[in-house]
Amino acid sequence: MIAQTLLSGLTTGAIYALVALGFAIIYNASHVINFAQGEFVMIGGMAAAVFVETGLPLPLSIVLAIGIAVLVGFLLEKLAIEPARGASVVTLIIITIGASILLRGLAALVWDKKIHPLPAFSGEAPIAIGGATLLPQTLWVLGVTVVTVAALWWFFNRTLAGKAILAVSHNRLAAQLMGISVRRVLLVSFGLSAALGALAGVLIAPISFTSWDVGVMLGLKGFAAAILGGLGSGPGAIAGGLALGLIEALGAGYLSSAYKDVFAFVLLLAALVLLPNGLAGRRTAERV
Amino acid sequence: MFVRILAAAAALFFASGSFSQEPIRIGAFLSVTGPAAFLGDPEQKTLELYVEKLNAQGGVLGRKLQLHAYDSAGDAEKARGYVKRLIEQDRVDVLVGGSTTGETMAAVPLAESAGVPFISLAGAVVIVEPVKKWVFKTPHTDRMACEKIFVDMRARGATKAALISGSGGFDKSMRAECLKVAGKHGVQIVADETYGAGDNDMTAQLAKIKNTAGVQAVLNAGFGQGPAIVTKNYRQLGLTPPLYQSHGVASKQFVKLAGDAAEGVRLPAAALLVADTLPSHDPQKKVVTAYKQDYEGRFNQEVSTFGGHAYDGLMLAVGAIRRAGSTDKAKVRDALEATRGYVGTGGVVNMSARDHMGLDLSAFRMLEVRKGDWTLVK
Numbered sequence: 001m002i003a004q005t006l007l008s009g010l011t012t013g014a015i016y017a018l019v020a021l022g023f024a025i026i027y028n029a030s031h032v033i034n035f036a037q038g039e040f041v042m043i044g045g046m047a048a049a050v051f052v053e054t055g056l057p058l059p060l061s062i063v064l065a066i067g068i069a070v071l072v073g074f075l076l077e078k079l080a081i082e083p084a085r086g087a088s089v090v091t092l093i094i095i096t097i098g099a100s101i102l103l104r105g106l107a108a109l110v111w112d113k114k115i116h117p118l119p120a121f122s123g124e125a126p127i128a129i130g131g132a133t134l135l136p137q138t139l140w141v142l143g144v145t146v147v148t149v150a151a152l153w154w155f156f157n158r159t160l161a162g163k164a165i166l167a168v169s170h171n172r173l174a175a176q177l178m179g180i181s182v183r184r185v186l187l188v189s190f191g192l193s194a195a196l197g198a199l200a201g202v203l204i205a206p207i208s209f210t211s212w213d214v215g216v217m218l219g220l221k222g223f224a225a226a227i228l229g230g231l232g233s234g235p236g237a238i239a240g241g242l243a244l245g246l247i248e249a250l251g252a253g254y255l256s257s258a259y260k261d262v263f264a265f266v267l268l269l270a271a272l273v274l275l276p277n278g279l280a281g282r283r284t285a286e287r288v
Numbered sequence: 289m290f291v292r293i294l295a296a297a298a299a300l301f302f303a304s305g306s307f308s309q310e311p312i313r314i315g316a317f318l319s320v321t322g323p324a325a326f327l328g329d330p331e332q333k334t335l336e337l338y339v340e341k342l343n344a345q346g347g348v349l350g351r352k353l354q355l356h357a358y359d360s361a362g363d364a365e366k367a368r369g370y371v372k373r374l375i376e377q378d379r380v381d382v383l384v385g386g387s388t389t390g391e392t393m394a395a396v397p398l399a400e401s402a403g404v405p406f407i408s409l410a411g412a413v414v415i416v417e418p419v420k421k422w423v424f425k426t427p428h429t430d431r432m433a434c435e436k437i438f439v440d441m442r443a444r445g446a447t448k449a450a451l452i453s454g455s456g457g458f459d460k461s462m463r464a465e466c467l468k469v470a471g472k473h474g475v476q477i478v479a480d481e482t483y484g485a486g487d488n489d490m491t492a493q494l495a496k497i498k499n500t501a502g503v504q505a506v507l508n509a510g511f512g513q514g515p516a517i518v519t520k521n522y523r524q525l526g527l528t529p530p531l532y533q534s535h536g537v538a539s540k541q542f543v544k545l546a547g548d549a550a551e552g553v554r555l556p557a558a559a560l561l562v563a564d565t566l567p568s569h570d571p572q573k574k575v576v577t578a579y580k581q582d583y584e585g586r587f588n589q590e591v592s593t594f595g596g597h598a599y600d601g602l603m604l605a606v607g608a609i610r611r612a613g614s615t616d617k618a619k620v621r622d623a624l625e626a627t628r629g630y631v632g633t634g635g636v637v638n639m640s641a642r643d644h645m646g647l648d649l650s651a652f653r654m655l656e657v658r659k660g661d662w663t664l665v666k
Contacts, residue, residue, distance in 0.1 A: 001495045004525070008491040015488070113326075115513045117545050124548070126524045133524050154588035207520075208488025209513045209545055216485075258455075259483045 003132035005253040006246065011138045011207070013168035013245020016147040018200035019222025020229060020237035021152065022193035023222060027232045028169035029189035032092040037197055038219020039107075043069045044198025045210030046107055049116035056215040060121060066198040072103070072196025077187050100215070107212040141203045148199065148239060156234070165189055169232065224268050230277050243267075300412060311354035312347070312615055314339065314605065316396065317370045318409075318598075319387040322361035327387040330411055330595030332357060333587055337386065341582075348606050349613070356380055360391050367391035368398065375402045381615040382608075384601040386410050386592070393637030396423055403423050405608070405621045407601040409594070412461060414536045416644040420641050424624055424644045426600040426634055427593075428558065428651045430458070430509075433535045434466035436556040436652040437471035438506055440665070444530060446504035450479035450497040452490070452518060453509035458536050462509035478503060490514075491521045498527055505529050509538040516545035525548040530554065535652065538593075543657055554665060556652040558593045562662050596633030604630060604637065 019041060026034040047068045051061035060278050080095050087095075121140050126133040156162035167175040168185045200212065200218070208214075221244060229240025244264050251263035316335055319328035339355045345458060347353060356378045360367035367386065374380045375398060382405045386392030389412040396415075399406035399422050406413050441449060449470070453463040462483075470477050479500045481493040497503060506529055507516045515537045522531055531553050533542070533660040538557035542552050553556045563576040579599055583591045607630060608623035609615055627646060630637040635651025654665040 001499050004495040005492045008489045008495075012489050112543065115516075115545060117547070124520075126526070127655075133526060135524055165443075204349065204488055208517055249489075249492045252481075252483070253496055257493045257496070260482075261484050 001131075001253065003130055003250045007132055007134050007138065008253075009246035009249030010242065011134075011141050011245070012248065013225075013242035015204045015218070015241070016221050016225040016244050017202050017238045017241025018145060018196050018203075019218055020225035020241045021149075021234060022196040022200075023223055023226040024229075024232050024234055024237045025151055025165075025189050025196070026193045028227070029185050030081070030092070031089050032081070032096065033223070033231075034190075034193065035093065035096045035219065035223075037193060037222060038215030038217075039100045039103040039200035040069050040073065040194045040215070041196025041218045041222075042107060042203075042210065042212065042215035043103070043194075044201030045118065045205035045214060046111055046116065046201075046212065047198075049118045049205060049210055050111055050201045052118060053116070058121070062202050065202055066195055069194040069198030069201075070191045070235060073190040073192075074187060076194075077190035080191070081186065082183065100219070104212060104215065111212060113212055115134050115211045116205075117209050118202070120206040121280055129174065130135050135207065137203075137206045141207070144199070144203055148196070149234075152234065161188065219265070224264060226267055228271050230275075300449035309351045311352045312349070313356060313378060313380040313382075314602070315352050315371075315374035315378060315383045315404075316355060316357040316375065316385040317360045317367050317383075317391065318357065318385050319362040319391065320357075321360040322363070324388050325410070326592070327594045328359070328362075330583075330589075330592045331385075331387055331598035332378060334595040334598040335602055337582060337586055338599060342606065344462050348609055349615075352438055353606075357385075359417060359467070360385075360387075362391065364386055364388075364390040364394035368394040370394075371398045372397040375399075375404055380404065381617065382605045382620060383407065384409070384598065384605055389415065390659055394423075394656065396420060396522075399423060403617055403621075405605070405617060407599040407605055407616065407624075410603055411458075413465065419642060419644050422621055424604070424639070426597045426604065426632070426637075426645075428535075428634055428647070429465070430462040430534070431465040431469055432647065432649060432652060433556045434462065434507075434509075435473060436468050436649050436654060437466075437532045437534075437554075438470060438475045439649065440554065440556075440654050441475055441505045441507075441530075441532070442473060446530070447474060448476050448478045448502045449505045449507055450476050450481070450503045450529075451499065451507050451509065452481040452483070452493055454511060454514040455482055455484050456511050458511040459509050459514075462534055462536070466507065466509060488517065489521065490518050491525060492520050494518070494525050494527060498525055503529055506533065507532045509534050509536075511538075513545060516542055516550075518529070519546040519553060520549045532540050535593075537656070540590075541661055543662075544553075550657045550660075552657065554654060554656045557662075558596065558634055558651065560591060560593050560596045562653060562655065562664060563591075565662060565664060571631055571636060575587075575631050579633050593634070600632035600634050600637070603632060 022037045044065050047065035048061045080099050120137045122136045163183050164180045225240035225244045226237050229236030248260050248264050252260040318331045320332050339353045343352050358370040384407045386408045389410040392408040392410040392415055406423050411427045413429045453459045479497045483490050508515050515533050533555040535556050536560055559572040560576045563580045566573045580591045608620050612619035612623040625639050627639040635647045637646040639646040655662045656665050
């Protein structure tokens with residue numbers, strides 16, 4: 001049973017980690033917590049499911065779905081965040097909350113309020129491993145997450161564009177003086193976050209289905225994971241996501257399933273009190 | 289919408305030339321929009337459709353029906369306001385509505401003190417238990433669903449069952465009712481697991497059930513996508529006891545979501561959902577087939593049991609008014625309470641002074657998923 005519980009926790013945790021990474025990227029570039037992150041997850045899953053229903057092949061549907069999410073990410077930045085760039089961070093955060101409500105409403109209108117399935121990427125025959133069983137989709141979730149994290153590491157550490165984003169997150173003014181376009185960095189980070197969210201949505205849809213309101217809870221859990229790991233830290237977001245998934249699964253399996261969400265959020269509160277910067281947060285000293 | 293109905297009703301009224309005859313006023317408050325729109329929308333459509341039909345047939349007692357409908361949007365406070373207006377301003381003869389239990393319970397004190405017959409379309413047992421003089425309801429309750437399932441479990445020789453339920457209102461209410469009546473049917477609940485609203489993996493809870501000794505059947509009290517995930521996880525873990533789902537997911541949607549994993553799953557459902565598969569001697573065959581044809585022909589969307597509840601509500605009211613021979617509220621109430629053998633979409637209704645719902649377990653059919661479709665379990 002322990003193996004089953006751990007597997008279940010890792011799968012959910014990997015999805016939380018992808019969502020948390022999306023939070024971290026936008027936070028780094030703009031210090032905005034993008035509460036529309038969960039809606040990117042929804043758009044990814046819903047768009048892919050609807051495309052498959054209209055008869056498109058699965059791989060093409062997935063690519064199109066992620067493309068749509070990226071487009072929405074760009075639009076969100078261009079139409080909602082950029083015009084308000086002089087505003088305080090709190091105002092920007094509230095704008096993202098508004099955007100998430102708008103996106104949810106649009107999804108319900110453009111698509112529908114039904115629950116949609118997405119076919120598993122490679123069949124549904126359970127694989128038995130040492131007393132536990134897992135679905136092939138679980139391997140996809142874990143595998144794609146690992147590949148994505150590696151790709152992100154490469155992007156941020158080995159490419160000029162990635163380094164520019166990092167530079168903006170460290171010191172916006174200095175980066176601007178060095179000729180980095182902060183506006184473009186913002187745009188790219190919204191697009192990247194949207195892609196990550198949509199990817200998470202596409203990966204999880206075959207396991208848990210998707211619907212117009214699926215982004216609320218996934219967004220919230222991803223946010224909790226990002227906080228747990230330390231806002232703005234990539235490795236922290238991954239660790240936070242996996243930890244959250246594992247705690248939930250272990251709590252549900254060994255203690256009471258009624259308080260599953262409680263364990264996760266109590267741990268989050270404890271982390272905020274004991275480790276205010278999260279598991280991997282930067283220790284910053286305020287200069288007075 | 290409301291203005292249009294009123295205009296249509298008025299046009300019919302004047303066309304008939306009977307200025308002396310007051311119309312019979314039906315007051316409705318339904319969650320046409322908002323989170324419970326999936327209940328209120330088909331209910332409103334059904335009421336409009338059948339008020340129109342009845343008027344085309346010459347009305348009731350030679351009088352036209354007039355529908356006063358408001359959208360209470362799933363909000364108990366709004367429902368209260370509209371019911372006040374229906375009783376005091378619109379002076380309706382009978383109330384049909386309350387898509388949710390919250391809206392219904394908000395309206396109960398008003399209907400009781402004003403003395404207006406009130407037929408609720410909401411599910412919970414509290415509406416008719418304890419019995420309230422003026423309040424009736426058409427839908428079956430979750431307690432009946434539990435009992436239907438337990439009877440079927442016993443018939444298959446299972447006495448020890450595990451329960452897994454979601455955390456939504458429907459799920460919680462059904463879980464509580466099932467725990468209450470399990471003992472009465474000789475079923476012992478040996479495991480009681482729950483999962484959250486947005487959960488995407490229930491293998492942890494199911495693994496716990498798998499490791500519980502002596503589980504002979506599993507019941508999932510749930511609504512939405514949760515039950516489909518439970519069903520998939522159930523097969524993934526290779527659990528073998530029979531799996532039961534609730535009437536909350538009795539739709540083609542569930543079979544579509546759960547796919548092959550749904551094979552062999554049993555659940556209780558209203559006859560309306562299996563109108564086509566019912567044998568021709570079934571007492572409800574005629575009424576459910578006719579309603580299904582009327583509704584689907586008019587609105588080009590699949591019937592739901594919720595619209596059926598509104599159909600039953602309207603027909604019970606009309607039947608009582610016919611038998612009372614007037615719209616005198618006390619007489620209509622008495623006639624409602626004396627309803628016997630009304631065959632509706634929800635079942636055969638036999639009201640009494642102690643039972644203001646009047647349905648028994650025969651209102652539910654036990655279905656099994658076979659080859660991706662429903663089959664009736666004998």
